[in-house]
Amino acid sequence: MHSDVSTPHTTVVHPQGGGLVRTSVRGASVERAQGRIGLIFVSLYTLFLVAFGIMPSLYAIFLAFTKRGAFVGFDNFVKVFKDYRFLPAVEHVGLYLLVWLVSLVVLVVLLAVIVHAVGVRWLSTSMRFIYYIPGALAGASSVMVWLFVLDPTVSPVSFLLHAFGLGSFVETVQADHLPITLAVIAFWTGAGGWILVMYGALNNISRDVIEAARVDGAGPIRTAWFIQIPLLRKWISYMVILSFAGGTQLFVEPRVLSQASRGVVSQDYSLNQLAFLYAFKQSDFNGSAAISLVLLVVSLALSVYFVFRGGLFERV
Amino acid sequence: MNTLRISLALSALLVASPAISADGQITIWADATRQPAIEAFEAAHPEVKVNLVVDDGSSGGSGTFQTKIALADQAGEGWPDVVFSTQQNDAAWASKETNGVQAFAMPLNKGFLDQAFLDGYIPGALDPVTIDGTVYGLRNDLAPVLFWYNKALLDQFGYDAPKTWEDYQALGDKLAKDHPGYFLGSIGDSFEGPYIYYWSGQAPVFQVKGDAFTSNTTDPNAKKVIDLIDHMLKNGTLTQDSVFGASFVAKADHLVAIPGPAWYAGALFQNPGGVNAKPGQWAAAPPLTWSNGDKVTGNVGGGVWYASSHTANPDAVKTFLQFIVSDEKTAGTGGLPAYKAAADKWLDAQAKSGFYAGDFKGAISTAAASVWSGWGFPNFSPETAWAKVITPGLAAGKTMADLSADWQKEMQNEAQVVGYTVN
Numbered sequence: 001m002h003s004d005v006s007t008p009h010t011t012v013v014h015p016q017g018g019g020l021v022r023t024s025v026r027g028a029s030v031e032r033a034q035g036r037i038g039l040i041f042v043s044l045y046t047l048f049l050v051a052f053g054i055m056p057s058l059y060a061i062f063l064a065f066t067k068r069g070a071f072v073g074f075d076n077f078v079k080v081f082k083d084y085r086f087l088p089a090v091e092h093v094g095l096y097l098l099v100w101l102v103s104l105v106v107l108v109v110l111l112a113v114i115v116h117a118v119g120v121r122w123l124s125t126s127m128r129f130i131y132y133i134p135g136a137l138a139g140a141s142s143v144m145v146w147l148f149v150l151d152p153t154v155s156p157v158s159f160l161l162h163a164f165g166l167g168s169f170v171e172t173v174q175a176d177h178l179p180i181t182l183a184v185i186a187f188w189t190g191a192g193g194w195i196l197v198m199y200g201a202l203n204n205i206s207r208d209v210i211e212a213a214r215v216d217g218a219g220p221i222r223t224a225w226f227i228q229i230p231l232l233r234k235w236i237s238y239m240v241i242l243s244f245a246g247g248t249q250l251f252v253e254p255r256v257l258s259q260a261s262r263g264v265v266s267q268d269y270s271l272n273q274l275a276f277l278y279a280f281k282q283s284d285f286n287g288s289a290a291i292s293l294v295l296l297v298v299s300l301a302l303s304v305y306f307v308f309r310g311g312l313f314e315r316v
Numbered sequence: 317m318n319t320l321r322i323s324l325a326l327s328a329l330l331v332a333s334p335a336i337s338a339d340g341q342i343t344i345w346a347d348a349t350r351q352p353a354i355e356a357f358e359a360a361h362p363e364v365k366v367n368l369v370v371d372d373g374s375s376g377g378s379g380t381f382q383t384k385i386a387l388a389d390q391a392g393e394g395w396p397d398v399v400f401s402t403q404q405n406d407a408a409w410a411s412k413e414t415n416g417v418q419a420f421a422m423p424l425n426k427g428f429l430d431q432a433f434l435d436g437y438i439p440g441a442l443d444p445v446t447i448d449g450t451v452y453g454l455r456n457d458l459a460p461v462l463f464w465y466n467k468a469l470l471d472q473f474g475y476d477a478p479k480t481w482e483d484y485q486a487l488g489d490k491l492a493k494d495h496p497g498y499f500l501g502s503i504g505d506s507f508e509g510p511y512i513y514y515w516s517g518q519a520p521v522f523q524v525k526g527d528a529f530t531s532n533t534t535d536p537n538a539k540k541v542i543d544l545i546d547h548m549l550k551n552g553t554l555t556q557d558s559v560f561g562a563s564f565v566a567k568a569d570h571l572v573a574i575p576g577p578a579w580y581a582g583a584l585f586q587n588p589g590g591v592n593a594k595p596g597q598w599a600a601a602p603p604l605t606w607s608n609g610d611k612v613t614g615n616v617g618g619g620v621w622y623a624s625s626h627t628a629n630p631d632a633v634k635t636f637l638q639f640i641v642s643d644e645k646t647a648g649t650g651g652l653p654a655y656k657a658a659a660d661k662w663l664d665a666q667a668k669s670g671f672y673a674g675d676f677k678g679a680i681s682t683a684a685a686s687v688w689s690g691w692g693f694p695n696f697s698p699e700t701a702w703a704k705v706i707t708p709g710l711a712a713g714k715t716m717a718d719l720s721a722d723w724q725k726e727m728q729n730e731a732q733v734v735g736y737t738v739n
Contacts, residue, residue, distance in 0.1 A: 084729045153562050168556070168563070170504075170711040262376040262506055262558075263703025280383040282734060283414040285390070 057296065063289035076290040080278075085268040086291075092178070093270050097247045100183035104243055105236060108191050112198030113224045128199060131192035142189045143256040150181065173257055173265050182253050190246075194239050201235045202228060237310020244306075245299045251276070271295060341365040342632045345381070346400035347373030350456075350619075353649045357639050364632045373402040373619065376506055377697030381406055389417040395626040397633050400456065402619045404444035407452040408695035410622060421452040422623040424637075428630070433638060438684060441654040444693045445620055452622065454641045455654035457579060459618035460683035461516045463601040464580060465573035466593075467673045469498070477573070477599070480607040481517065484575070485544055488553035491572060496552065499567075501574040503545060504558040506699035507616050509706060512575050515614030515691050516603060517541040521724065524692030529731035530739045533720040540606065542716040549710065556710055559584060568592070575604055577616035578680055579651035586671065599674035602682040612688035618654065652680060695734050701726035 064076055080086055111131070118124040134142060148154055151169040152161045166172045173181065205228060213223045229236075251272040257265040258273075268274050271291055279288035307313060340363065344354060348370050358366050374381045381401045388394040410421035425434055434442070434451065438458060445453035465477045473495060478484040484500065491498045503509050514521050519538035523530045532538060548554040557564040559576075568591045576584070581600075585593040603613035621640060623633050641647055647658035663677045705726050709719040728738045 083733065085733075168711060170556070170707055174708050174712060259372070259378060261703070263378075263700050264707050266704040267379070267700060279390075280386040281379055283386055283389075285415075 060289040060292050060296075063286050064293045067286050072286075076286045077294070080287050080290045080294075083274070083287075085274055085277075086271075089268060089271045089274050092175075093248060093250055095179040096182050096250060096270075097244065099179045100186050100247055101240060101243060103183060103187060104191060104194070105240065107187070108194045108198055108239065109229060109232065109236065111191075112195050112202060113228060115195065116199055116202040116228075117220055128196055131195045133192065134188050135190065135193045137189065140252050140256055143185060143253050146185050146188075147256070147260050169261060170264050173261050175265075175269075178254070178257075178265065178269070182250065185253055186247070190243070194243075197239070198232060198235055201232055205231050234310055234312055237306045237312055240310075241303045241306045241312075244302055248272075248295050248299055340629060340632055341367055342397035342627070342629050342636060343367040343369065344398045344400070344636070345369045345371055345384070345396045346398075347371060347375065347402065349373070350400050350649055353640060353646045356643070356646045357636060360639065360643070361635060364635060366636075369396065373400055374406070375402045376703065377403065377699040382409055385410070385420050386414070389414060389420075392417075395420070395624050397624050397627040397629060398636060399622045399624070400619055401453075401622065402617050403697060404618065404620060405693045405695060405697060406620065406622065407445045407447055408693060411447050411450070411452045418625055420622070420625060422625040422627070423450045423452060424454065424623065425451040428623070429634065429637070433642075436642065436655055436657060438654055438656050438659060440687070440689075441618075443689070453620040454637055456619035456621055456641060457648045457651035458654045458659070458684050459577040459579055459616045459651060460603070460680070460687050461512050461575055461577050461614040461616060462603050462679050462683040463573065463575050464585070465599055465601060466571060466597060467599045468597045469572050473572075477601055478604065479601075481540070481544060481604050482607050484573075484604055485547060487573070488548045488551055491553055492551035497567075498553075498570045498572050499555055500548065500553045500572055501576075502555045502557060502559050502564060503549075503710070504556045504561065504564065504707075506703040506707060508559075508576075509545070509702050510698040511614045511616040512577070513541050513545060513614075514538065515688060516575065516612070517544075517606065517614075518609055518612050518688050518690065520690060522692050522694075522698045522727065523690060524694045524736070527736055528739050529692070529694055529728065529736040531724045531727050531731075533724040537606070537609070538720070542720055546715045546717055549715070556707075559590075565590060577618075577651075578683065579617070581652075581666070581672075582650035593671075595669075595671050596673050598672055600672050600676045600679040601674060602679050603686065610688075611686055613683050613686050615687045615691070618651070619649075652684065694731060694736060696730045698727060701730060 065074075066072060067075065115124055115127050115131075118127065137145070149157060150161070150172045152158045152166055152172065153169070155161055161172060209227060209231075210223060213227050218226065249272050250270040254265055254269040254273060255267075255276075258267050258269065268277055272295070275288045275291040275295075278284045278291065342364060344366055346354060346368065350373070351368065351370065354366060354368055358364075371380050371384075372378055381399055381403075385395070385399075407421060411419050413419050422428060425431060437455070441455045441458060442451050442453075445451060445455065463478070467477075470477055473491075475487060475490065476483075478487050488500050491500065501508070501512075503513070510522065517537055517540060519533075519541050520535050521531045521533050521538055533542070545554065549556070555564065555567075557567075559574075571591060574580070584590040585598050591598075603611075605611050605613070621637055623630075623637060627633050639646065641653070642655040642658055644658050644661045647653035647655050648662055653659040653662050663680060666672065667677045701723055705723045706716070706719050709722075710716075731738050
């Protein structure tokens with residue numbers, strides 16, 4: 001059934017392919033002009049990317065394979081892998097990513113589709129505004145808010161915490177609750193922005209397609225499942241890539257929780273915290289760079305996978 | 317409260333301290349508790365300009381001091397002139413050069429300060445900061461563990477104040493049976509367990525000899541500590557609430573007695589946000605010991621002031637250090653000053669005020685003279701391992717008997733990572 005609905009129209013739904021400019025002569029000159037402006041836009045970004053992304057990465061690669069300036073092969077990596085804190089940190093970050101990414105994808109798409117389906121204009125606008133508010137708070141300050149929420153003695157939702165059997169802050173931040181707790185914090189801070197992105201993407205789906213689906217008898221759920229979500233594939237991949245890269249670098253949340261709980265959330269909870277300890281507690285910048293590089297390689301590999309699976313750079 | 321500390325710590329991390337200027341300004345890193353003392357110095361010495369950067373004083377083994385110095389070392393600038401740390405184990409790293417950068421801590425007894433001045437310290441006060449005969453820091457206060465009890469409540473219940481750990485446990489049994497809800501202490505923070513119970517109980521769980529670290533949680537004394545804590549947790553006479561937390565304060569009128577450091581005087585009892593004791597209600601007694609053990613006790617902190625070897629204003633630093641540790645009105649910053657003349661003044665003033673019942677001066681002096689010297693000061697704190705393993709474990713309903721082997725393992729792992737050999 002769904003193929004009947006989508007096939008006749010798939011060619012026109014992608015935003016870049018829409019009926020923008022058809023005449024070939026004018027099209028070429030506009031494209032050139034756009035290309036020039038594009039270059040200007042990109043150049044500033046590229047400059048920053050080189051200064052704050054690529055150069056530091058190269059420096060990290062140099063550090064990771066050397067010790068006091070001398071090449072040592074994989075010694076730093078071996079040392080880090082053998083560290084008793086490494087595997088638990090991998091496990092912590094892995095679990096957190098699993099909980100967070102799955103809930104992010106499911107809930108963001110669901111909420112975006114719902115908001116998009118809301119016909120009342122003011123309601124839809126205010127919902128989008130409310131979603132976005134937490135995202136306006138910077139990382140550390142939003143964790144501060146959660147310090148209050150998570151402490152049953154002062155929390156505005158202490159009845160909820162008590163309902164889960166959590167009577168003290170120490171119990172709330174027990175190691176086995178943390179992946180969920182951190183995912184909730186991350187969702188609260190980051191999901192709103194993604195809901196808006198998805199909302200924008202949903203707006204780009206041609207009305208023809210949706211109407212065709214309706215004519216064919218698809219209700220809102222079928223439309224979402226067979227039309228909207230498949231067409232959101234690129235944006236979902238994009239969200240997963242960025243969130244994965246951000247998530248592996250988990251640092252601020254456990255660090256602030258660690259200080260607030262006086263170490264019950266350990267200082268070596270996440271990989272980035274471990275890298276931080278290597279650099280500033282053990283004065284071992286080489287080991288620290290090795291951990292960073294591991295994170296970089298894993299993130300890159302998964303990004304490549306999602307870029308190709310998600311068809312992120314496919315032209316239509 | 318927590319949040320305040322964090323925001324202070326965070327802002328301290330964010331504010332890069334400017335390079336030392338030649339106009340006589342010195343940059344000081346200290347915690348909020350030290351702020352009034354530093355303001356007193358500014359009033360007494362207007363010729364020295366102070367740039368105070370408030371941080372967490374590395375409390376709980378957070379490592380703020382070392383972290384920020386490592387950053388300055390890497391940057392090649394931004395060192396402060398003076399640093400305050402609540403921990404006693406910073407000399408272990410601050411006395412050594414790292415990655416080719418000179419050791420941060422300035423040797424103080426090799427011509428910087430007069431020996432005559434240093435001799436004014438209470439004997440043994442500088443031991444934690446002395447390495448191979450070189451003194452690397454000045455103790456701010458002494459923090460021997462003694463026994464505090466609520467005389468009014470004990471009289472009311474008709475109990476005697478315990479003198480040994482065995483008496484203490486027995487008192488717990490009586491309270492649990494006859495006066496449930498009344499309690500005898502806390503292990504809700506990461507410092508009480510290691511320093512008040514294990515150190516005072518003469519348990520060899522945190523020892524250093526040269527580059528070797530040893531921890532033995534199965535030693536007979538360690539086992540006694542484990543049994544004591546488990547027993548009193550079970551009958552409810554030890555709480556898992558932090559002594560600085562809201563839930564502890566809420567039930568502080570049910571606190572019958574508590575072993576703890578000298579600085580509980582100001583931080584806990586004479587603090588409206590703490591126990592808020594009435595004059596004559598609480599008494600200080602000599603430390604508890606095992607009935608058949610040595611007359612020793614533990615120690616909880618007692619901060620240390622460090623001078624930077626990078627300072628451009630050694631004279632101002634010298635003036636500051638001498639003032640802050642020996643000025644009779646300021647020294648000790650609320651606790652027992654480590655400098656003898658100031659300590660005597662402080663003890664006399666406390667005794668004269670009559671706030672504490674019993675022989676306050678005698679109790680504190682006994683405690684200060686009997687701190688067990690078997691505890692080590694390696695380049696890490698037992699508190700981080702405690703907070704990671706024991707605090708959440710107990711909260712989840714496990715016992716010290718279940719957890720102590722894991723605690724030992726965690727400390728040994730930490731020791732190995734920072735370069736100690738583990739026996």
